[in-house]
Structures are given as C-alpha cells and as structure tokens.
Amino acid sequence: MKNFYTLLASVALATAFSAPAFAKPKTIQIGLDGLVCAFCAQGVEKKMKSQAATDKVFVSLEKKVAVVALKDGQDIPDATIKAEITDAGYVVKSIARSEESFDALTKKIKASK
Amino acid sequence: MPYRLISSPLAKKCALSVTLSLIGVPLLASSLSANAKPIAFAEAVTIMHERDATMVSTEVYYAPKVWWSLGIADVKMTSDNKQHEMDAKSAQFNFLLKRWNMPNAQANIFASAGLGWADSVKQGVMGVMHPGHSVSQTARYSESARRFVLQGDYETRQFYSSLKFDVQQTPLFYDRIDTGQIGFSPVAHDYDDLAVWFVAQVKKYRGMTDKTEGGAFVRLFKKNVWVEIGVTERRKLQTMLMVNY
Secondary structure, three states: OHHHHHHHHHHHHHHHHOHHHHOOOOEEEEEEEOOOOHHHHHHHHHHHHOOOOEEEEEEEOOOOEEEEEEOOOOOOOHHHHHHHHHHHOOEEEEEEEEOOOHHHHHHHHHHOO | OOEEEOOOOHHHHOHHHHHHHHOOOOOOOOOOOOOOOOOOOOOEEEEEEEEEOOEEEEEEEEEEEOOEEEEEEEEEEEOOOOOEEEEEEEEEEEEEEEEEEOOOOEEEEEEEEEEEEEEEEEEEEEEEEEOOEEEEEEEEEEEEEEEEEEEEEEEOOOEEEEEEEEEEEOOOOEEEEEEEEEEEOOOOOOOOOOEEEEEEEEEEEEOOOOEEEEEEEEEEEEOOEEEEEEEEOOOOEEEEEEEEO
8 A cells, every 4th residue: 555655756756847748838849831931931920920829930941940938927829829820821731839938049040951 | 075175276176186186195004013012912002113215104003911901003104205194093903813833933813903094185286287387286085094903023142033914904094014024143042142133124015105115124132122223225214112011
C-alpha cells in the first residue's frame, strides 16, 4: 500500500511539474503562399494584428512566413487564422505553435538559410 | 446641346464640326501609367497621385475586402497639342477577379468600372476667313463619362510584369490605352527593405491619339509607400506616389 501511495504521489508531482505538456504557446508561425511584396506583408500583418490575442506580428517575404506573438495565456484557433489569411487574399500552408519567444523565433527565422 | 460655344457667332455654324472634332479626346488618357494595383489589401485606404506631361490624377480607394474596392478619381488631362483640356471626376469600383497564390509568385486579374462626368475645354480653328486670318474658338462641355479597365499582373520578388487595357467613353468619344510593363529588382527584397525596381513600359494609344510610346522608370517601394520616377520615350517626366494605410 505504501508503494501505491508513493507511486501516486510521484505521478501527481510529475504531472504538476510537467508544465511543457500544458504550457500555452507564445508564438504562432504561419507558412504562406503568395507573399511577394510589401503590400502583401502589410495585408497579412494588419489581419493578424486585428486579433485580440495578438501582441505583435513579424512577416518575412523571404521565408514566406508570418510570426504572431501571443498575449499571455491566449491563442488563436487554426480556423480563425485560416479565415483571416484567406480574407487577406493569401493561402495558409502551415501553422505551428511554439513556446519560443517572439524575438528568439524571428531571430532564428532571419538567420535560417 | 451638350456644349456651349463662347466666341463668335460664326462658331455656332461650326458647332457640329467642333463637336465631331472633340470625338476622341482622350479622357483620362494615360491614366495610371504605373499599373499600380487598385486594391492593395483588405481594410486599406489607397491614395495614388500621378503626374506626367499630359495628365495629373488623384485617386482614393477603400477596400473593405481584398476582392473589391470603391473610391473616387479626379483626372486632369491635356492633349499633346495643348488644345484640349479635360477634368474628369468619377466613382470607381475595382474588383479582384482572380488571384493565384504560388509559393514564390503571385498573379492577379483586376477589373474596374467607373462612372462620372467630364468637363472639357477645346481650343480649335474653326475655319479660314481668308489667307492669313483664321477663326478660332473655345468650346466647353460637360458630359457623362464611363471607364472600364482590365488589368493582369504576375510578380515574384524580383520580376514583375503587367498588362492593362483602359477604355474611356463619353457620349462623344471612345479612347483606349493598352499598357504593358516588365520590371526587375536586382535584389530580392524583404518587408523592411527598400525595394528598387527598374521597369520598362510600352503604351499603345487609340482614339484621338494613335501612337505607341515607350518609357522607363525606377520604382522605389518600402512598407506602405510606392514612388516612381521616370521618363517617356519623348523625354517627358512621369512620377507617381502611392500610399496605403
């Protein structure tokens, strides 16, 4: 019985401290088709900034991605992202959430070949 | 009468010939030589101001959606021989009929329709009284004006091409300008960069003016500002400023 309680306590502790499994994402990286000019980037930037959960937005024409920094504890559903980007006139190719900070992620994207 | 003559009584007798001679005056000719897009992005206001040897235009559009925009255009025209002046104001709808989003490119087809009015002044020689003495007069008129534009483009971050068919009509005339452009940017720019483009242009005029004219200009493009400056084949300056917000 003692072993059982020990095991239970261990599981409880492990669950309590397994923050990554339940952590809210800090950023969303959106892969896009059709980004060729500053107006395109502006359109995407404006749409994503209009979301209540958005803190700031970075758009790279070269990497064909938009990065959205989320406000603490908030998120934007995939369906909303797709709808907003489609409404802006572009095509979503991928959506990836990350716990990386906005600055770290954009730095990594800029540095990538 | 769609016009009123303001000089000699002889002019009245020549009214018909004046009217006929006005046919083909290029209302809004040379409009938007830069082939700028009438819709930048959704929920955007676009302001365009363009100037060349024969035209000054100002256009303002609002695009609630990326698929359409609505706005007003004011275009002041002067013909090559300086005898015709026209000031056309119109409301214009612009539609993005089709867009192709590709991994490294984008292509679009736009259509526009405008409706408004045009005030014109024409100086003309009405006849020769006797050798060395001609009679000239000025005709002014105001009439409805329509405009139809079909425009397509294909662009990457370093290559740009576009084709535009611009038809202007009033009850008195028909005018059409076809514009083709091809451009390149030596550097694949990013959003924060200053994009520098070199663009070659050919225009085919039909109507009062039947000519084909080439031109070249530099396009500078950063964030929400687009500036162009260049010269036509006849060494006439052409400039354009476009701002979106």
